[in-house]
Amino acid sequence: MAMEALVTITGYVGTAVESRPTQRNTARASFRLACTPRAKQGGNWGDDNTVWMTVICWRTLAEHALASVNKGDPVVVSGKLRNQVWPDADGVVQERLVIEATSVGHDLTRGTSSFRRLQRVDSFDDLDRETGEMIAKLEAEDLADPFTVEDDPASAGVGD
Template identity: 50%
Template sequence: MDAVLELSGNVGTEVETKVTRGGWPTASFRVACTPRQRRGGEWGDAETIWLTVTCFRGLAENVASSVSKGDPVLVNGRLRLSSWEDEHGERRERLVLEATTVGPDLTRGTSTFRRSERPVVEDETDEAYRELILSVEQEPEPAAAVAG
């Protein structure tokens, strides 16, 4: 079962982009979430929670060209545990939000949406049929049979 999470916060780092070994684009950034709490009759900031957000494929490309440090964002995704060994051989772990959607927090500003252009992918089968049709159309007409 996935732990699905929705968060609202500010982008705390510049977006870092990479390409996976399989050739897919990735993007990651940190989000700061600072909840407001009422203490002694006064409102104040609670402790800031930092979370790493990762994005893949088309979402990664769109995030890289749309999101900047300081932007208020809304992020939906699945919570994952990332683990690795540091340079001293010690095991390290970090919670990462694998984003399914990222967008501006419109309660804190305005935005203009621009649809991404998707590349047209031709089906190889279509190309094979196209070549076959062209070759048939370019063949000379057979000579008419002479009736005797």
């Protein structure tokens, strides 16, 4: 049984949201997220070490993040926590935390936001409805003019 590390993190967008082309022409966007916890140090509250991670968004979420999220915005990100590992040019192994986002939104404890629902041009519901109507129409035509063996050109001369 595979286990996923699902996380929800609040922080500030540390870079502009970037879009990069993919081999399959799937929308992809990414940005760096800064999470700075508060900690009590010597009787006073202060900032602890900042944790940086990369957030990757795919498909519609990527398009919406590009249109909605800006550097410095407080956000709430939910998704799958990943650890990317790769060798650099010198062969030294590098790694970074990555969240494959399933949702991204503004952190409303830090300010206000305005939501716009996008209209879909051809939703699957519309296509399913249109396909169903077409099938019903064809079935009605078939019942009104049933196909007979005499109408089949392949059966010409059969039974003569």
